[in-house]
Amino acid sequence: MNATALRAGLARGVIELRQAYTNAPDLIGQFVTPAITLGVLFLLRDKTYGETGMSVAELAVPGLLGSIIAFNGMYALLNVLVLDREDGTLLRAKAVPGGMVGYFTGKIVATAGSVIAQVVIVLGVSMVIIGGSSLSGFGAVLTFVWVLALGLLASLPIGAILGSALDTRTAFLLTMPLMGLIAISGIFYPITALPGWLQAIGQVFPMYWLGLGMRSALLPAETVVIELGESWRHGETLAVLGVWAIVGLVCAPIVLRRMASRESGSAMAARREKAMQRAF
Template identity: 35%
Template sequence: MNGRIPTSVLRAAAKQARVAMTRKYSSPQGLGAIGIAAFLVAIIWFFRDADFMDAVGAAAYLFAGFLALTVISGAMLTIASEIQLERESGTLLRAKAIPHGITGHLLAKLMSVPVELAIAVVPMLIGIALITPEALPSGAGRWVVLVATMLLGTASMLPWGAVLGSIFRTMIGMSVAMLVIYGVTAVSGFFFPVTMLPGWAQSLVQLTPIYWVGLGLRGAMLPESAAAVEIGGVWRSELTVLVLVGWAVLGLVLATVFLRRMARRQSGSTVAAARERVMARGY
């Protein structure tokens, strides 16, 4: 084994990603993404004339927070829940029976995530451009930085979604994990300046990649003056890049370990046991 992925596997993964996205976005579940975007834009419109600590407009700040939340949800939580469900439904077991099946299945998910994030973000961008265009980045350079930061944030979150999906074996366990992650998100500066928290809480949130995803997107979108409400009064762009790259590398290493262990443990008996548990308990 030379560690290279055959071209046929890449083609199959691309086809699988295309079919999965076509099914998803031609269903009410996929179309609901537009409704969510409209709801978030309405919230931003409500705060269009407000400011945070007289230093940054609330509309622009909240928009950056919603973009960061989209990255967290799409790149980590969606992948985690899909892997957990597919393990119980037998999808991963069927993929395991095919040469490079697990690899191709996961590659399909990695290919689809950036497209799905774009589908979630574009309606928000259109809405913001119509109601409060000053909340959008100014200049082509800032747009390039924004896109690059979103891709880096996605890369840092994706492997952790795979880790979560491999660790939690039941939907109730996954639901608890998601609640914890949303709780961390709520206090990581997405919707209000993190400097409003006590010093010990500020130190704790900086230990998570979630905080740095939000900081990176705020730094890409907001003016320099908005850094006044951040820790240290600066954006810390270089440190943000290093931290997110570090989390991405660590996540890739752990995801490889956990996914291989999960694949080894997949069998017909484990899938049958999961189905019996769901029928008996409902989860």
């Protein structure tokens, strides 16, 4: 049954991904923020940073890609789980044999595929309008691939865990802390410009390491001088993202199973009533 459910989930994920990329509102929702950010970076393309010889925009593009992986990989899955719990989609999936396995497989495939597509498209556009980034050589391509893959493994389980525990209101309120984490993670400027205590906080979370990994893959080797310790720290990147991925992959199935077992018509009705009370 699980094999059948996995195949059904994979097919569902591919269908959802195709729908997302053939639907104008979904496309606008996915790309409006990266488009605005690229527009701002385009205006900064002639402003150089320190003695690197590269523009602020060129240095920021890899960080933008890292933020797409971390933020969209987590928040997209979080948001869809919250909405599907409240509108009964998850409850209907529970009523079908193997439905929960197929449901979660489909959502993971659709979310991961969407993030990968966004990263590739934004990278391609940035190379054209800003420049500076390149995947020159097998080593750079390999680094790009493993950072992307490990970043998704670190981000998606977090989204699943939070989506199982939060409601619409608290999920929305979570946006601001997440943006704050991005701000202190050296995504759009070197983390070395921040106070030491903020550097320490930023390095606890995946965002910083995703940005660092992307910079190591896409920027010239000499730009390493702007990083902490003047090193790309691939070992530390692998370790931190790996720890987040392992913890998430261990905890997410447990949390999802408990959440699924609690799903019922009465629980969904109670959530809907609570949401209506907030609305009025």
